[in-house]
Amino acid sequence: MRIIFHIDVNNAFLSWTAVEYLKDGFKDIRKFEAVIGGKENSRNGVVLAKSISAKKCGVVTGEPIVHSRKKCPNLEVYPPNYKLYSEMSKNLFLFLREYTPDIEVCSIDECFIDYTPVKKMYGDEKEFAKKIQSEIFEKFGFTVNIGIANNKLCAKMASDLEKPNKIITIYDDEIEEKMWNLDINELYGCGKKTSELLNKINIFTIGDLANYDENKLRKYFKNRAHALIDMARGIDDSVVVSDNDKNKCISSSTTFEKDEYDEKSIIKILDKLIEKVTFQLREQGSSAYVVGIIIKDAFFKTKSHQVKLKNATNETKEIKDVARKLFLKNWNKEDVRLIGVKVEQLVSSCNYQMSLFEEIKEKDNNKKLDETVDQLYKKYGSKVIKK
Ligand SMILES: [Mg+2]
Incomplete structure (x- = not known):
């Protein structure tokens, strides 16, 4: 114990x-x-x-x-x-x-x-x-x-x-x-919108949720239902990840065999690098505030560009969107010798709270996809994965 x-x-x-x-x-x-x-x-x-x-x-x-x-x-x-x-x-x-x-x-x-x-x-x-x-x-x-x-x-x-x-x-x-006698909005990780929705189906206390029928709850909360009931029952397997264990940043880069100038090809590689980096992020239970890209041109001149996000994330899709925008904004259309991605200002994902119910659905889908990809990654390595 x-x-x-x-x-x-x-x-x-x-x-x-x-x-x-x-x-x-x-x-x-x-x-x-x-x-x-x-x-x-x-x-x-x-x-x-x-x-x-x-x-x-x-x-x-x-x-x-x-x-x-x-x-x-x-x-x-x-x-x-x-x-x-x-x-x-x-x-x-x-x-x-x-x-x-x-x-x-x-x-x-x-x-x-x-x-x-x-x-x-x-x-x-x-x-x-x-x-x-x-x-x-x-x-x-x-x-x-x-x-x-x-x-x-x-x-x-x-x-x-x-x-x-x-x-x-x-x-x-x-x-x-x-x-169990506490109000549902006091359940850690259950945001305001979620508790309002739970109230609508007559769940007012944490005990109400703990004893709710999972299949019934699934109608309203899809694949989040199981996790919600687990939370109400006080079930949580997540580990304490000490900050010493976490790397201060995670990065990955690729040098092209031949200088590359085709936008699509570069973005394809960038996407792959991001998949690798976000996998590592999730493995160590971290989210990143800063996403950066590194571009080295044919003259070995290196430039890096980064943005700070409003909320830390470890989601592949979110980081891809950010990195792509960064790349397209900063790439001068010259030949690229090396492309890299870097995430920094890592924080533990433990204080992540979902705030908007509207976002949850999409977030859930992305999360599920990420989880599946992570499992494949562990099993077969990076080569098998094509989204
Ligand atoms: Mg305090």
């Missing part, structure tokens, strides 16, 4: 700002009705993080500060300091890495730890969680929630159950008791 931790900084942006202000002798803004947010009178003046008292006032993360002000007239608004946040985040994960390298960072203030291999060394997981929780507070001055479970999904759910400064377990034999 695995033991997985999910560690989550409580009100990260607000806590981190508070810690920094305290150093300068300023009051502890965590104890007031305070938020971190943009300028109140600007359009992107939204709440990025809120104190517990602000939350009690009804302040919601993501809403315009003008709205929060109506609910909470004494609201104090402090600006974000992203440089500070990334430093705090870096220091926290460095500290945790002193205990184990099996850490998967999923956002600026959250990570998973696979405790299984170090349990013998550190002992009971709840005791260990208490220890690091207080060490983090002493060392850095902010609190964290720690969820403990037998897989990542339940660990994440556990750390969300009650805040702040809590250690909560959802072991396999506690799933029914602790998860």
Whole structure:
């Protein structure tokens, strides 16, 4: 049985700002009705993080500060300091890495730890969680929630159950008791649109979904039905992929035997390279934010071009579309000696959330195709695959 931790900084942006202000002798803004947010009178003046008292006032993360002000007239608004946040985040994960390298960072203030291999060394997981929780507070001055479970999904759910400064377990034999009475929109990985659709077919709690007939659910969610029910039952086999295991970038290139100037032939090769790269991405459970292409001309002059995507992806089709556009935009129609593709700024796919139901259908199809191709790849190698 695995033991997985999910560690989550409580009100990260607000806590981190508070810690920094305290150093300068300023009051502890965590104890007031305070938020971190943009300028109140600007359009992107939204709440990025809120104190517990602000939350009690009804302040919601993501809403315009003008709205929060109506609910909470004494609201104090402090600006974000992203440089500070990334430093705090870096220091926290460095500290945790002193205990184990099996850490998967999923956002600026959250990570998973696979405790299984170090349990013998550190002992009971709840005791260990208490220890690091207080060490983090002493060392850095902010609190964290720690969820403990037998897989990542339940660990994440556990750390969300009650805040702040809590250690909560959802072991396999506690799933029914602790998860099933929760509202369906609290199920990790089940977006807003999905829960609205589930509500329409009378699924309101996680338990409702866990006990729903899969064949019936298939009518509405096609091949996603099985995964949804598994999630509600707290089933998750995904592994903690430590960031050390992941390469910082993945690339692949081909040198042409003869300089190539035929657009179609070049794109055909580019597509093949992308298939290889995205296969590797999915194998290591990563998604990439940056897609780049490399073109070397007949004079051995190399040029690379890249774009940053709004959302990280590991989907073959999506990356092909981007790379093709990049190539067509930047290729000067001269002979090409070498063509390459590179993906960078890799992140773990664990925080991937589907937001728009409209997209899901197409995404599902692409995903299924990708999965099939991956299986063929493993079995027969790259030569067999022609889409
Ligand atoms: Mg957090």
